[in-house]
Amino acid sequence: MTAQASKQDALEPVAVGTPVARTEGPLKVRGAAAYAFEVPADDPLFLHLVQSTIAKGAVRTVDASPALAHEGVVAVLDHTNAPRLETGENAELQVLQTPDVTFRGQVVAVVVAESAEAAREGARLVVVDYDVQEHKAELRGGDEDSYAPEKVNPAFPTDSSVGDMDRALEAAAVVVDETYTTPYEHNNPMEPHATTARWAADADEGPRLVLDASTQSVHGVISELAPILGLEAEEIRVRSPYVGGGFGSKGLPHAHDVVAALAARANPGRPVRIALTRQQMFALAGYRTATIQRFQLAAGADGTLLGINHEVLEQTSALKEFAEQTAVATRHMYAAPNRHTSHRLVTLDVAVPSWMRAPGEMPGMAAHEMAMDELAVACGIDPVELRVRNEPEVDPESGQPFGHRKLVECLRTGAERFGWAERDPRPGARLDGDWLVGLGVASATYPYYRQPANTARIEALTGGRYAVSIGAADIGTGALTVLGQIAADALGIGVADVDVHLGDSSLPPATVAGGSAGTASWGSAIVEAARTFRKEHGASPGVGDVSTGSPADNPAMDTHSLHSFGAQFVELGVNVWTGEPRLRRMLGVFSAGRIINPTTARSQLIGGMVMGLGGGLLEESVRDPRFGHVVTQDLASYHVASHADVRDVEAVWLDETDPLTNPMGSRGIGEIGIVGAAAAVANAAWHATGIRVRDLPVTADRFLDLPADLPALAGHPSGGA
Ligand code: MOS
Numbered sequence: 001m002t003a004q005a006s007k008q009d010a011l012e013p014v015a016v017g018t019p020v021a022r023t024e025g026p027l028k029v030r031g032a033a034a035y036a037f038e039v040p041a042d043d044p045l046f047l048h049l050v051q052s053t054i055a056k057g058a059v060r061t062v063d064a065s066p067a068l069a070h071e072g073v074v075a076v077l078d079h080t081n082a083p084r085l086e087t088g089e090n091a092e093l094q095v096l097q098t099p100d101v102t103f104r105g106q107v108v109a110v111v112v113a114e115s116a117e118a119a120r121e122g123a124r125l126v127v128v129d130y131d132v133q134e135h136k137a138e139l140r141g142g143d144e145d146s147y148a149p150e151k152v153n154p155a156f157p158t159d160s161s162v163g164d165m166d167r168a169l170e171a172a173a174v175v176v177d178e179t180y181t182t183p184y185e186h187n188n189p190m191e192p193h194a195t196t197a198r199w200a201a202d203a204d205e206g207p208r209l210v211l212d213a214s215t216q217s218v219h220g221v222i223s224e225l226a227p228i229l230g231l232e233a234e235e236i237r238v239r240s241p242y243v244g245g246g247f248g249s250k251g252l253p254h255a256h257d258v259v260a261a262l263a264a265r266a267n268p269g270r271p272v273r274i275a276l277t278r279q280q281m282f283a284l285a286g287y288r289t290a291t292i293q294r295f296q297l298a299a300g301a302d303g304t305l306l307g308i309n310h311e312v313l314e315q316t317s318a319l320k321e322f323a324e325q326t327a328v329a330t331r332h333m334y335a336a337p338n339r340h341t342s343h344r345l346v347t348l349d350v351a352v353p354s355w356m357r358a359p360g361e362m363p364g365m366a367a368h369e370m371a372m373d374e375l376a377v378a379c380g381i382d383p384v385e386l387r388v389r390n391e392p393e394v395d396p397e398s399g400q401p402f403g404h405r406k407l408v409e410c411l412r413t414g415a416e417r418f419g420w421a422e423r424d425p426r427p428g429a430r431l432d433g434d435w436l437v438g439l440g441v442a443s444a445t446y447p448y449y450r451q452p453a454n455t456a457r458i459e460a461l462t463g464g465r466y467a468v469s470i471g472a473a474d475i476g477t478g479a480l481t482v483l484g485q486i487a488a489d490a491l492g493i494g495v496a497d498v499d500v501h502l503g504d505s506s507l508p509p510a511t512v513a514g515g516s517a518g519t520a521s522w523g524s525a526i527v528e529a530a531r532t533f534r535k536e537h538g539a540s541p542g543v544g545d546v547s548t549g550s551p552a553d554n555p556a557m558d559t560h561s562l563h564s565f566g567a568q569f570v571e572l573g574v575n576v577w578t579g580e581p582r583l584r585r586m587l588g589v590f591s592a593g594r595i596i597n598p599t600t601a602r603s604q605l606i607g608g609m610v611m612g613l614g615g616g617l618l619e620e621s622v623r624d625p626r627f628g629h630v631v632t633q634d635l636a637s638y639h640v641a642s643h644a645d646v647r648d649v650e651a652v653w654l655d656e657t658d659p660l661t662n663p664m665g666s667r668g669i670g671e672i673g674i675v676g677a678a679a680a681v682a683n684a685a686w687h688a689t690g691i692r693v694r695d696l697p698v699t700a701d702r703f704l705d706l707p708a709d710l711p712a713l714a715g716h717p718s719g720g721a
């Protein structure tokens with residue numbers, strides 16, 4: 001299959017590429033968009049979870065009587081009286097089925113009450129007694145108990161080797177051999193995980209169970225929940241028209257969704273509502289695992305890479321395996337004839353990790369790009385030039401041609417716009433008042449995914465309008481708006497004449513808003529449905545004419561290495577007296593295929609960069625291994641980047657259309673903005689101070705003892721020497 005033969009039949013862009021305002025924006029700013037916890041419900045019951053206070057063991061007894069005596073409390077469900085579930089592969093969802101406790105914070109009971117307040121007070125009053133076992137909740141380097149998972153998320157090989165790394169190390173003029181660590185991070189979308197559930201009171205009522213769930217995938221919730229509830233897929237309906245962020249944490253249902261279904265089943269006809277508290281989200285909604293990464297770069301004196309070795313140690317949970325694909329991006333990033341990547345997991349008695357924005361690429365590229373900066377310094381080469389010098393001709397592991405690799409253009413464009421040429425290569429050479437100032441760069445990458453299993457339906461309405469329906473999810477990204485633009489161009493009509501319907505499992509099946517693949521996957525289905533519609537109904541269809549369409553497989557996905565690329569530039573100040581690191585400027589330049597809506601795309605890319613800035617400077621979930629849980633479980637102690645941290649952040653992109661990916665020529669933009677950002681921060685911190693931070697995040701305490709010989713500090717009252 002040649003590149004020519006696998007070109008996607010392109011869409012003629014008219015609305016696509018224009019900054020259409022967010023369709024549902026007015027509803028959201030007026031508070032008229034009902035989120036999962038707020039959907040209208042008659043006489044609802046409220047749930048509050050009781051969580052284990054031990055990390056490992058078993059529930060011996062649950063004394064519900066004090067809770068049941070409290071006014072408004074209706075019931076307390078625990079493993080002895082909760083409705084039974086069918087067994088299933090996702091152990092995280094087997095809630096209240098056994099007395100076993102596998103992490104601190106696990107759901108051991110749920111209080112059902114007439115008000116949210118009564119439920120919460122009831123949960124406080126439930127007395128749980130445990131048989132306690134020894135637990136292990138600390139990830140340490142050199143852990144003897146690590147193992148190789150069968151694959152890493154979602155289905156990549158665990159290990160990969162090309163050539164002979166040992167010989168590369170022997171032949172190298174310069175070797176970087178360092179260990180980098182990244183911390184636990186929690187997704188923390190603004191809208192907490194929430195579900196309103198209703199079990200039908202009688203069998204003739206339609207679906208047995210209706211869930212209004214805050215989810216990235218309505219059909220995904222059904223495929224996870226239907227089997228364990230003993231229902232056919234058609235017997236559950238899931239709706240999520242508005243979702244206040246997810247970042248992966250709403251990509252799969254979690255325990256609270258199951259609890260809502262069980263409590264609804266126990267109270268047929270009555271809606272039940274549950275929302276996780278911010279603190280509960282630190283145990284029950286997934287998170288990014290911490291990593292310990294050894295990086296070896298073997299290079300010639302001119303910086304040409306001879307070998308790359310990336311060995312990752314990370315953790316998973318006793319309840320369910322999740323293997324973050326931390327070293328996978330390394331496999332296609334830079335040219336080097338000898339290469340090795342591996343992942344090892346340590347099983348801990350902790351909450352279940354899962355997807356968080358750019359799982360794998362975010363922590364892995366943080367380490368890779370910090371190591372590249374060290375190599376640039378060791379070779380005396382500009383860090384932008386080092387990356388350009390190691391640009392591969394073809395995918396260095398698979399040997400496949402790249403579809404549309406524009407990393408060098410991103411680096412060069414960014415360097416030009418950021419004023420990189422004026423950068424003094426010496427660290428600690430620039431002072432602005434009491435702030436040492438440094439510039440850092442890092443590359444970004446994210447794979448192109450397109451999920452085939454998507455169907456869209458198009459129906460002609462009166463007045464020349466069209467309804468476009470697909471069970472997709474807009475989690476705040478702008479998907480609703482962007483799909484309208486794609487549909488308009490596919491039908492050859494104006495954006496204002498399209499009504500897009502999504503966020504409901506009664507609409508045609510759609511895959512998850514994840515893997516930065518939503519627009520590509522759903523948009524391809526819409527284009528196909530529009531083509532079918534025109535074929536079946538011609539240019540002047542009758543009202544009520546309907547067609548559906550699903551995209552064919554894209555052969556280029558098998559023949560080409562398809563990825564987005566980017567370059568992150570950071571100017572960081574480090575206070576001479578306090579060590580405080582502060583962002584001064586940040587620029588991201590991205591190559592992500594055609595940008596369908598510059599307004600929503602810019603927001604997505606900047607959002608990713610801000611989250612990456614948080615990963616560079618602030619975000620760290622601190623686990624207390626004595627108890628097994630995360631102690632920084634609120635936004636006062638888990639710091640995300642907020643307005644005062646952000647200041648001047650800009651995202652731009654190359655003007656391009658990818659001929660191999662899909663009819664829109666797009667790739668994906670949800671995740672690449674976070675990739676590389678933390679490394680650019682750490683590299684800028686080195687340039688400001690000469691201090692190399694290899695353990696994220698980059699915090700003030702690292703800079704309390706500045707090197708004595710920084711050029712900019714000669715004569716400064718802080719001493720400098
Ligand atoms: Mo994203 S972590 O694939 O929702």
